[in-house]
Amino acid sequence: MNYIFSFFILLLFINPITSQSEKYKGPIIDVHIHAFDQERNAMFFGMTHPPTLRGETYKGVVSAEEQRIKTFQMMEKHNIVKAVxxxxxxxYDHHPEKILIGEQGDVKRLRSLHAQGKLHALSELSPFYAGMKADNPMMSPYYSLAEELQIPVGFHILPGGPNGGIYTVGMKKMRAYNANPLQMEDVLVKYPRMKVYIMHGGWPYLEDMKALMYAHPQVYVDIAVINWIIPEKEFHNFLKGLVDAGFGKRIMFGSDQMTWPQTIEIGINAVNNADFLTLNQKEDIFYNNAAQFFGLSDEEIKVHKGM
Structure with missing residues (x-):
């Protein structure tokens, strides 16, 4: 009798741990991937990523075609059913069912793309690289367009490129002091119907990111790049801070895959390795939150989930 009682007591301790560390194997939406043009983005092809804060380097693909093929191979391997x-x-023409198009640039072109059904997000908007903040007047036409067309904005701040990118890849105007996510606050008040996701989770400004998300329920985050460029423990500390603060329904998976397709897998593993997350919380981060944010239909969700 004592043995049976002890066995059930042991199960009480084991089961919560087992359920939390269980790996998510369902459909994934990656809200942060890049497609590069062979000429315009030539510097990235064949580039070896400088050592990350994990001490890892990655050899880049050598062509735009290889980038596309290997990215979709990685998507297939990990059941990534949709990507922004x-x-x-x-x-888009290669896999229209899997692509949500993000674009920037000329506003007239963006309007034209939207009219053709080929614009699903303004992403990424990155005045950060030009040494500007979110409230720079040059950004106003994009916010107005996003609010008018009711398409989300992906707003890019730190990490901007590789660690030390000012020196290693020529990002001369990038400044860490321009990276605080609270720079979006006046913009959000001015454009209250604009949906925004802060790329890279607003790292390392955890407390300020909590404040912004608390005050503005239309703000989501993606966790791209921080799930592979900083140490996993630091990523987990940041992610746990957002989840524990009550924002688990507004966190979306992203990889920020550029020319290093293996980073998709590393990012997925980093989330799955987070033993403080329940399986349901992982499902929210990997799929449900993005499906809601980007307005996927009930029918498409059922197809993705095999329902």
Whole structure:
């Protein structure tokens, strides 16, 4: 009798741990991938990523075609059923069912793309690289367009490129002091119907990101790049901070895959390795939150989930 009682007591301790560390194997939406043009983005092809804060380097693919093929191979391997692709017009005709197109640039072109059904997000908007903040007047036409067309904005701040990118890849105007996510606050008040996701989770400004999400329920985050460029423990600390603060329904998986397709897998593993997340929380991060944010239909969700 004592043995049976002890066995059930042991199960009480084991089961919560087992359920939390269980790996998610369902459909995934990656809200942060790049498609590159062979000429315009030539510097990235064949580039070896400088050592990350994990001490890892990655050899880049050598062509735009290889980038597309290997990215979709990785998507197939990990059941990534949908991706928000910056520059997605380059890939859309190959896999229209898998691509949500993110674009930037000329506003007239963006309007035209939207009229053709080929614009699903303004992403990524990155005044950060030009040494500007979110409230720079040059950004106003994009916010107005996003609010008018009711398409989300992906707003890019730190990490901007590789660690030390000012020196290693020529990002001369990038400044860490321009990276605080609270720079979006006046913009959000001015454009209250604009949906925004802060790329890279607003790292490392955890407390300020919590404040912004608390005050503005239309703000989501993606966790792209921080799930492979910083140490996993630091990523987990940041992610746990957002989840514990009550924002688990507004966190979306992203990889920020550029020319290093293996980073998709590393990012997925980093989330699955987070033993403080339940399986349901992982499902929200990997799929449900993005499906809701980007307005996927009930029918498409059922197909993705095999229902």
């Amino acid at each position: 692709v910056a520059g997605g017009t380059l890939w």
